[in-house]
Amino acid sequence: MPLRILVVARWYPSHEVPGRGSFVADQVEALARAGAGVAVICPEPAYAEGLDGPHRAARLARIGRWAAVIGARLAFATPAGRGAPGAPVLRIPAPLPAGGDATRDPLTLADLEAAALVPVGVALHAAWPFDVIHAHTGLPDGLAAGALADALGVPLLTTEHDSSTPCRLKDPAMAAAYRGLMRPGRAVVAVSRALAGKIAERLGPDAGRIPVVPNVLPVDTFRIHPDADRDPNELLWVGTRKESKGSDTLLRAFALLHGERPAVRLRLIGRASSEADEARLVAFAGALGIADAVRFEPPTDRAGVAEAMARAALFIHPSPWETFGIVAAEALAMGLPVVATPSGGVEEIVGHDGQFGAIARDHDPASLAEAVAAALDRRSAFEPAALRASVAGRFAPGVVAADLLARFRALGAVAAGDGADLPTGDAVQLPVVVIVGFRRASAIARIPALPAGLAAGVAVVTSAPIHPLTGQPSGDPTPPLGVLDWTDVDVGRVFRARLAALGEAPPRNRGGWRSLRHPLRAFRRRRLWAAQGDLFAEERRRAVGQALARVRTSATPGPAAAPGPVMLLPLDADDLETIEPILADGDIVLAPGTLGWLVDRWESQPR
Missing domain, CATH: 3.40.50.2000 (Glycogen Phosphorylase B;)
Structure with a gap:
């Protein structure tokens, strides 16, 4: 009976960066050709504010609820022309701090990634019991995959590719976490002796020798020419x-x-x-x-x-x-x-x-x-x-796949499933999709990368190129062309109008004196500033509601071939805050994946 392997890798070919992680896709294809069942979970960055502050728990809880939706659907896709042919892939959110040093801290990133990976992975294991997890890069994917391995009690092999890993392992905390990838039932391999030697040097003699399993060379693509x-x-x-x-x-x-x-x-x-x-x-x-x-x-x-x-x-x-x-x-x-x-x-x-x-x-x-x-x-x-x-003798697909399969079994992986393939649901038509992305820079950068046929059937709601407090122009004013509906939302419109009605805010060096002269006005101004976030959120929800109304009545069909529910897709993790209250409408569903997932599913559909 063939092994079932879950591959966890944020480096995997996508519509935005088709060449990223091609070496991971090569190994996935080689393992599948060797008879293994392989599914890929690809964590995709989803920016969020406040992941290192007092609101961290609430924000991670939202990510957990999104992960629960993803785990309930398990809407894997098999996009043609990208990644390993025929290998099901599911792109899930990997929360990423929207600035600050934490963005570059792999330990923080691993914890955040695990917030979505673990519930999705547990749900997948219940539906398709995989026998081993294969992570690519230890920091952060290997550490996040380690949390999933702990939850399920399955072996974990981590293949290290990242040239920055030896430098990161100078940090004692990172080195200690990395050693956890080598405890019983786990192992780390590197793609070259040079990388293995640098990692072993950082980890010290107790870590032992790091084995080498190279990348796959697709020998059939590269043939001798005279x-x-x-x-x-x-x-x-x-x-x-x-x-x-x-x-x-x-x-x-x-x-x-x-x-x-x-x-x-x-x-x-x-x-x-x-x-x-x-x-x-x-x-x-x-x-x-x-x-x-x-x-x-x-x-x-x-x-x-x-x-x-x-x-x-x-x-x-x-x-x-x-x-x-x-x-x-x-x-x-x-x-x-x-x-x-x-x-x-x-x-x-x-x-x-x-x-x-x-x-x-x-x-x-x-x-x-x-x-x-x-x-x-x-x-x-x-x-x-x-x-x-x-x-060819060292890197051919069959050579590398045989080495990997032997290492999986040496870690204790035993084929325990029924051998059935993971159902992907590629034939299920997508509903109309509204992409919600209030980080305008992300929307302006990412929406143009959508395939034209998909873009023509989606609506986008984002922030207007206006500073919410001052009303001054801010950001790229030109929306991408070719989408079904594009909404620029001035989230500060109501706040500025109410602030103006109270009179211009006093200069800071005279605020105390004016507060004494106009205590009621000062009180109302303070209360308005305290309600600023709620007003912004209300404007966002109002705009999304209006976009939903337009796409429901539009004569132009969305990605779906037939009418159905409308799907809200958050571009970043922050956008869940706007979306969640709207989901109470039974005709609206949360996307079971990220923007990359949407493209994969669209490209997998028969048309």
């Missing part, structure tokens, strides 16, 4: 364009190389962290005198990457540190030699013996340029079949 199809002067890099990934070093190294070999060209596929960073790198290439020899191209899918690798002469990997470096393995699988800086995981993939490329002697541009030049000089000596074999 050298005759390659451009002998084209160098290729695929990845995020930022200084911490070695982009500046690469451009400097290429400038040195181009000065000696004017025919060489550099092709960069990926994106910078921002438009400003992209402009800086393009300008930097111009300042180095290589603008005409460098092509900055946007990200592409794996088929596009494979096509680029099929024509390049060398793949260049300039990153100073990588926990694994899957693109280097993909290049070798296509018979493309790799030149890299000393970077941990990539060194393990390429090796130092020169058979499969070259590792620069240092991280500086001159060392990288020297290694690239040497590899170009002996380009014809590389044997494509040997390059491919070097990675």
Whole structure:
């Protein structure tokens, strides 16, 4: 009987970031092909104020009630073209403090994530008894998954990918929590010896050796292409364009190389962290005198990457540190030699013996340029079949899946279910959806990423680009186009009108004197300020109610093919405060998932 595996990973491909966590999806697909039953829960950030103050308990209780709705429905989806094919995924809220140091504290994030993960996971286990939990990254997903493992008494394996983990483990509290992932019935594996060594060093000798289970290489996607199809002067890099990934070093190294070999060209596929960073790198290439020899191209899918690798002469990997470096393995699988800086995981993939490329002697541009030049000089000596074999034997899906399954069983995982698949309900049509997101910046940033067909059938309610207290313009005034209904709510409208009726607020340095002269007015003003939050909340609920009325009477259908209840979907955890009182209407339901869930379900529907 096959094992049932619950994968917990916030790094998983989504409609907003399709490439994020592709290595997790690769392992999910490999395990499914090996016969295991696999379901994925993906925690998605949901911002909330007051998670570290006196209102923490009330806010977490709201998250718990949302999680109860999600657990009651278990509306998994199998979106086509993203993530592991056919693998059911459910995106749940992971409360995230809306600012402050707690945002960066993995222990806090783990506790907040567990507030939704545990009730949803317990409900899932009752419907589909999984035998083991596989978390990706220890901080915070592994720790949150540990709370679920404790609640159910099931084994937990955590695969560590995160390059920041060794640094975080300098904190004694984080190191102590991380050691909890290694107690009986649990284990941690790392994707490379380099990462495993750094973690073990931080945890001390009592932690023992950290085993290595690498990422999966989809060998069927990356196949050998004949050298005759390659451009002998084209160098290729695929990845995020930022200084911490070695982009500046690469451009400097290429400038040195181009000065000696004017025919060489550099092709960069990926994106910078921002438009400003992209402009800086393009300008930097111009300042180095290589603008005409460098092509900055946007990200592409794996088929596009494979096509680029099929024509390049060398793949260049300039990153100073990588926990694994899957693109280097993909290049070798296509018979493309790799030149890299000393970077941990990539060194393990390429090796130092020169058979499969070259590792620069240092991280500086001159060392990288020297290694690239040497590899170009002996380009014809590389044997494509040997390059491919070097990675296929270590990272092929079947190899990695067999290793993982053996480790699950070693932890005590025993197949106990009936072997039935988890029902996804993909064929169930979505009702009309109203997205409630009063953090305007989130709405403006995230709604345009919705598929056009979905956006045309949803309504959005958000804050107006007006400061609620002053009435002055604030925020992006331009709403995205293409949605069924868009409502900008001036939440401070009533408050400002009532404040104006009481007269202009006195200057602080004369407030005491004026309070003595007008005690009743001062009392009313103080009472109004005390009621400010309630007035704002009332305006939000009123606007959502009006949006509900409009979509119910609209001639334009929503995502649903037939009329039915209206679904309210909170964009952030804060928005639950507005939504919950409205749910008393029996014709209104709370979405059993996040915005990412909505897209997954819409893409899973037959149309």
